[in-house]
Amino acid sequence: MKFNLRAYRFNPEIDEKPYFKEYTLEDYPGMTVLNALIKIKAETDGTLSFRRSCRSAICGSCAMKINGISKLACKTQVSSEIEKFGTVSVEPLSNMPVIRDLIIDQESFFDKIKEIKPYLLGQREDDGREGFHILKEGEKISQPVYYKSEFKNLTGNNDTPNCILCECCYSECGGVTGNAKYLGPAALAKLYRYSEDPRDNDKNGSRLVNGSKPDGMWDCVHCQACEEFCPKGISPVRTIVKMHERTIKNSVIFSKGAKHVISIAKSIGETGRLDEVKVAFESGGISGLINDLPMAFGAGLKGKIPPIRLKLIKDMDDIRLAYKELDLEEK
């Protein structure tokens, strides 16, 4: 069956602005979008540019937007796209500048990955287990023993070691779209992955401290897009929530984000409602309050600020009771 493939084209050396070019191809059973692009490049238009390598959904190179959704081209069947959309339209990933056609500049993405130190830190102390000890100079390498249970936080639904750095989550992340400095889901999932690795010995929790800074884990907007679009079934947003819990438990509470969460919980627990002014003050102090003024003013103009004298909310005590039941302070 014949189908049309619409490809985003842009060569900054000759094009004033991007445009779409349409190609007509013959589909065959099992044809992937990457197969189609390779066929176009080999037989019709050698100038069409895109990245690819493994063709097995393990290198992450071929990520692009297919019919508006960030996907791996080598994992996406032409037939299923035609079935859903009636056509195949390919564009470069979002949230990164385009170099040419479907090739994006990955520098900002990988700079953020480097920032979270994606390697094991320190040296684990000898805990006396058979097969594990710190090597002495000149000593032959012996393999430390680790037990499967020690990796429990890295497997199952949150299989963060499976991340192939394809950038699909980064491309779909609303947090990155709103704030280009935000680390983004892939870097934060890596941060979690190394923090939870039993072989890591980041004694003073420098990764979590780093990840708690502005533009880090507290700037996640919880849009869940990273979970929805990860081609490997990883849920970065769930790892981010776990890190929130850990940073609060580990008293890494100097960051505005952590203080904000604690203040919200306190406000609801004590009064059964959200005292926005108090929360703003407790999260960022006087300077935080001043910084929030323009936003508060803008919200006020749009009628989004609750009246100063709140009427007593019916069943307010029930909210306080529910809070107590949840025992949020303990968590």
Ligand code: FES
């Ligand atoms: S080519 Fe490697 S993931 Fe698609």
